[in-house]
């Protein structure tokens with residue numbers, strides 16, 4: 001193998017740049033040429049390919065976002081469009097492709113390997129942490145730290161005004177950001193898609209908290225359940241006197257300098273991706289499990305189910321009595 005390519009796809013995540021840097025520098029260390037594909041699968045289809053060298057990835061380790069940019073390319077679900085992607089790879093002599101993205105991006109990689117025999121290696125990069133085969137995805141730790149920073153600030157003003165605050169966090173259909181940031185931020189209540197909840201239980205908890213002298217109530221809500229305004233309306237119907245505000249954190253959760261955790265994870269995964277290609281491995285997804293960097297076949301990885309950490313959820317309930 002002489003030339004490899006790299007792209008980032010789906011929602012960007014802090015640490016993607018650290019992974020790009022690791023792929024480029026490890027590739028060059030082993031004598032490979034590394035090409036960057038801009039804007040994910042869209043750039044692969046439209047032939048947006050650039051050469052990457054050691055200095056192309058200088059000064060990016062600490063930056064959020066992705067220097068290769070990213071896109072959501074619906075068209076890629078069509079076989080004839082994926083054929084164009086294959087032709088771009090052929091044209092540039094790219095023999096192995098590293099894809100940094102989430103589950104959707106891995107489905108694209110799976111099809112490229114199945115249909116056109118492309119050597120693909122996937123690296124999990126998404127703030128959602130919703131990839132079953134890995135304990136952590138690149139960007140999740142940074143996003144959680146952004147959320148707890150926001151919770152700390154909102155708690156200051158909530159306490160001063162004796163208010164309840166709903167904080168809506170990202171995660172599409174997954175509640176990992178809500179769970180980890182809710183626990184770490186001392187939320188009174190965490191509402192997420194993986195666990196049943198009831199509006200009556202929530203309102204009872206707020207009423208009980210007020211009686212025992214709590215000055216604030218922080219409710220962390222995962223966007224996959226409902227929106228913050230919808231939840232606020234439901235609470236106000238039951239507790240009309242409650243002083244209630246809501247904050248939707250939105251895309252601030254996707255940006256910012258990656259944490260140490262995300263930089264180390266991204267560096268290890270990026271380097272491993274290159275090693276796997278050099279070992280003639282293909283159709284693999286890299287993961288971290290029990291603090292070890294491992295890899296699985298894409299078909300197997302995509303059919304795994306992520307077990308929700310119910311213990312952590314129960315703990316958050318106990319600690320927020």
Ligand SMILES: Nc1ncnc2c1ncn2[C@@H]1O[C@H](COP(=O)(O)OP(=O)(O)O)[C@@H](O)[C@H]1O
Pocket residue numbers: 009010011041071072073074075076077078101102103104105106107108109111125126
């Ligand atoms: N079933 C699929 N077949 C082919 N390509 C797909 C498929 N699902 C997603 N993709 C490609 O991967 C891109 C990113 O997927 P998306 O689900 O938006 O983000 P993520 O990879 O972060 O989960 C899509 O825009 C599309 O180009």
Ligand SMILES: O=P(O)(O)OC[C@H]1O[C@](O)(COP(=O)(O)O)[C@@H](O)[C@@H]1O
Pocket residue numbers: 010011012102103125126127128170171172173223254
């Ligand atoms: O950037 P957009 O298009 O607003 O998408 C928002 C979604 O992207 C995410 O931030 C990341 O999702 P993906 O990793 O699947 O791309 C989700 O948490 C959120 O629901």
Ligand SMILES: [Mg+2]
Pocket residue numbers: 010102103104126
């Ligand atoms: Mg996804």
